[in-house]
Amino acid sequence: xxxxxxxxxxxxxxxxxxxxxxxxxxxxxxxxxxxxxxxxxxxxxxxxxxxxxxxxxxxxxxxxxxxxxxxxxxxxxxxxxxxxxxxxxxxxxxxxxxxxxxxxxxxxxxxxxxxxxxxxxxxxxxxxxxxxxxxxxxxxxxxxxxxxxxxxxxxxxxxxxxxxxxxxxxxxxxxxxxxxxxxxxxxxxxxxxxxxxxxxxxxxxxxxxxxxxx
Numbered sequence: 001x002x003x004x005x006x007x008x009x010x011x012x013x014x015x016x017x018x019x020x021x022x023x024x025x026x027x028x029x030x031x032x033x034x035x036x037x038x039x040x041x042x043x044x045x046x047x048x049x050x051x052x053x054x055x056x057x058x059x060x061x062x063x064x065x066x067x068x069x070x071x072x073x074x075x076x077x078x079x080x081x082x083x084x085x086x087x088x089x090x091x092x093x094x095x096x097x098x099x100x101x102x103x104x105x106x107x108x109x110x111x112x113x114x115x116x117x118x119x120x121x122x123x124x125x126x127x128x129x130x131x132x133x134x135x136x137x138x139x140x141x142x143x144x145x146x147x148x149x150x151x152x153x154x155x156x157x158x159x160x161x162x163x164x165x166x167x168x169x170x171x172x173x174x175x176x177x178x179x180x181x182x183x184x185x186x187x188x189x190x191x192x193x194x195x196x197x198x199x200x201x202x203x204x205x206x207x208x209x210x211x212x213x214x
Contacts, residue, residue: 007048007089045103053113056083060119062204069126074175075194084153134183201203
């Protein structure tokens with residue numbers, strides 16, 4: 001609860017709202033709760049970063065491998081975006097800021113986040129083995145896709161993407177473009193990306209896929 005409250009305050013009101021007194025007041029507890037569980041505000045911010053990646057990993061773990069590795073890879077991208085939108089208050093701090101309670105990411109913190117990328121590397125390797133992606137470095141492919149997803153989602157959360165090229169239009173086009181850029185054909189990539197949308201609700205949230213599209 002303290003993690004969610006702190007992240008929400010940060011997202012809604014900015015760094016100035018992130019104080020032990022304000023977090024404790026929102027939680028209906030004393031400031032001692034923050035110090036007991038996290039040592040200091042910097043510890044609470046670190047916990048926010050780790051919780052964000054933990055939630056992302058849960059979405060990734062919900063993806064069931066199929067005989068269409070490109071569909072699986074596209075679903076990974078959808079999971080990344082869905083986590084960001086569902087936990088936008090945490091997403092904004094997952095990649096660190098030195099201005100928050102004296103906190104700055106350590107190398108261990110960054111490595112904690114990098115471990116999450118292993119899912120993308122595995123799926124990229126499967127796409128290569130299936131001859132859907134060109135032979136190459138699956139880890140580099142995963143990094144390229146991560147970078148592209150992160151950039152688009154950052155723009156989406158900042159409300160920069162508007163009609164006719166809103167977030168939905170850009171995201172669907174980007175998924176196909178990333179798969180084609182990695183070596184897939186336009187026709188095959190389009191089919192697999194569409195198939196990943198049909199799987200979104202049942203595999204990641206249990207809700208109908210139509211909940212996530214306009």
